[in-house]
Amino acid sequence: MLEIIFISCLIGIFFILITPKKNIIRLQKIALEWSLLTLTATIILWATFDGEGQFQVIQKFEWFPSIEPIFGPALFAVDGVSIFFIILTALLTPICILISWNSIKFLVKEFLLCLLIIELLLIGVFTILDLVGFYILFEGILIPMFLIIGIWGSREEKIQASYYFFFYTFIGSVFMLLAIFSLYSHAGTTDYQALCCLSFEREFQYFIFLGFFLSLAIKIPKIPFHIWLPQAHVEAPVAGSVILAGVLLKLGGYGFIRFSWPLLPEASEYFAPLILTLSLLAIIYGSLTTCRQVDLKRIIAYSSVAHMGLVTLSIFSQTVQGLVAAIFLMLAHGLVSSALFIAVTLLYERHSTRLVRYYRGMAVTMPLFGGLLLILVLANASIPLSCNFIGEFLSLLAAFEYSFIVGVLASLGTVLSVGYSIYLYNRVCFGAPSNYLYFSRDLNRREFYVLLPLVLLIFLMGIFPFSVVDVVKSSVIFQEQII
Template sequence: MLEFIFISPLLGVIFLLIIPRENIVRLWKTALEWSLLTLTVTILLWAFFDVEGQFQAVKKFEWILSSEPVFGFALFGVDGISIFFIILTALLTPICILISWNSIKFLVKEFLLCLLFMEILLMGVFTVLDLVGFYVLFEGILIPMFLIIGIWGSREEKIQASYYFFFYTFIGSVFMLLGIFTLYSYAGTTDYQALCCLKIESKLQYLIFLGFFLSLAIKIPKMPFHIWLPQAHVEAPVAGSVILAGVLLKLGGYGFIRFSWPLLPDASEYFGPLIQTLSLFAIIYGSLTTCRQIDLKRIIAYSSVAHMGLVVLGLFSHTIQGLVAAVFLMLAHGLVSSALFIIVTLLYDRFHTRLVKYYRGIVVTMPLFGVLMLVLVLANASIPLSCNFVGEFFSLLAAFEYSFIVGVLASLGMVLSAGYSIYLYNRVCFGEASKYLSFSRDLNRREFYTLMPLVVLIILMGVFPFSVVDVIKSSTVFQEQY
């Protein structure tokens, strides 16, 4: 069944190429239908997932003709971690299509091709079990996202933002490639499962880890490698912001979980204090910087820096709670931040500004919008019964087990998060209606149906977290480390 998560979007790409570009409605409907089919396949893959603590549905794909048995192929498989990132990718793709239905006015065919092509690459990143294959797919994602930001961005600075995104992440990935070459020269293979059984010398682990860290830290992004993120978010269209916040930022955390613990345990332990310190700076600095932003998209972008800092903090706490928290919080952030970017875009489509100072009293004319925004803002502040609360609770529990001081400093992030989230909602929705805004209609059916799956999942994951946690704990990483 694994191959169908690639075949379905690939068939969607083929059909889009056949349909004339003048038939705009047919293009949108075709892309939506094939993306929904891909989502159905991923849900079936989860339904038949057997909790055994090992990779399942493993497929071998010959991609380089080679006589060597250790090179020239890539393995694909899923475990308790990758299955949820696959579902998240498949869920956000049709949502991106729906929310962009009326906002993309030119080169619609090319835009939809970029979305589906990116979905294929993301499915490959989360399932590939070969380091060279991971690097190729990891870098391939830069191309469609570069085009989405640079072509369909909202303002004149979009080209600069697309180059920021491309060169920051591309230059960092060169160090990962050097680490992969070092691993191959030492072990003679890039097969992930074979490398997990190999004991690497500690000093060599340190060098390899630094190469992976520079690449993955830029992708998360961690301080001080976060400069590209706010610029890319502000200039990207809504689909670009949703995919960027919902999935692409998770590639860094996924890479740390997949490679740092199983392959480089000594280096992960050695560099743990440094990474914990950087994570604390990211949490506090990201939260304080969020408090002083005046652009709605920048507020969400900088809050993402703080939340992903908490992910890495839990990951390098060297506890099972921290690893669970890292995966769960990445999934939660993928849902909440994506929905918040959609909410912000709905305001921008109506009033054509993202500056907070122009908004007040939105709930008077848009009560349905006000209710949904309240749920999302409270989830971003990690109130109980939301998925963010579960992830951040486990992260702080792991931080306190690691060090009391680290736990106290990390807790400041939750306090500041509640502050800027509630202030944002109060400023936008409550009070007397702003004199700068004209009367506007509430959410239409398409916008409501786009947001509701995310809102429902945010609440369900908060109420029933162990339906996800139990599968995560069955993953290969946990079986190897604990």
């Protein structure tokens, strides 16, 4: 089934390439149909996944057969850690196509190609079991994302934002490449499964961990490496913001879970206090900074910094419960933040402004939008029965298990998230309709059906969390047994 997922992505890219640029509707339908086929294949893959913990559905790919001692065959496989990120990627891609149906006015063919290429590369990142392959795919995502922000961005500073995104993440990844080279020179292989069976000296682990940390911390991003994120979100089109917040930020957390603890357990334990401190700083600083933002996209972007700080805190709490909480919280954040970015972009498309002070009384003029936004805001504040509630509850349990002080400080983020979430909704939707705005058209059918699956999944995961938790927990426990 894994090869079917890759083949469907490649066929979709091929059909878009051979379709004339002028036939825009045909291009959009091709991209939507093949992305939905990919989503169907990922759901079937999940349905056939037995949830025992180990890697399954392994596919082999020869990089360079003539120089196999250096580049051995790359293995692609899924486990309970990666399968839900694959489904999240496949889900958000058709949503990005639908929400951009009318907003992308030029170079539509190239835009759709970028989206499908990002989907292909992301699925490759989450399935590959080779460090060199992971780095190639990890960095390959930068190019189409750079183009999406720089070409189809919404405002004048889009070029600057795209370069911010590219150079911050690229320079950080150079350190990961150096760490991979060091691992290869020390072990003679970059195969992930082979490296998991080896043990390295403590000092060597410190060096390798720092290389991976600098790259993954920028991708999450962690304070003080977060400067590129708000700028990229503000300038990116809605599809760019959804992919960036929904999946790309998760590459950092996924990398920590996949590489730090299995390959470098002593270094992960040694640097855990530092990372926990940075995580608490991200939670508190990110939440306080969110409270003072006046741009709708910046509000969601800085709240993402706070939520991802809670993710890294859970990962380095050194418990199985914390690892499960981190994965669940990343999936929840991918759904909620993506839906929020779509919602605020719908306002921007109607009124050409994202400044909060121009909005008031939207619940009167756009009642359907106001109801959906209320649900999303409450989910972002971790209301019970939402997936964010399950993720943050498990994260705080792991934090209190590690240290009472860490748990108390992490809980401040939850309190502050309720404050800025409710304050945002109050300013935008309540009160008399704003004098700055003309009559606001409510959501049309396409916009409603784009948001509806995200809202349903937010509460389905919150009501039935064990459909995800049990699969994730089995893989995390299996990974701990390897260590």
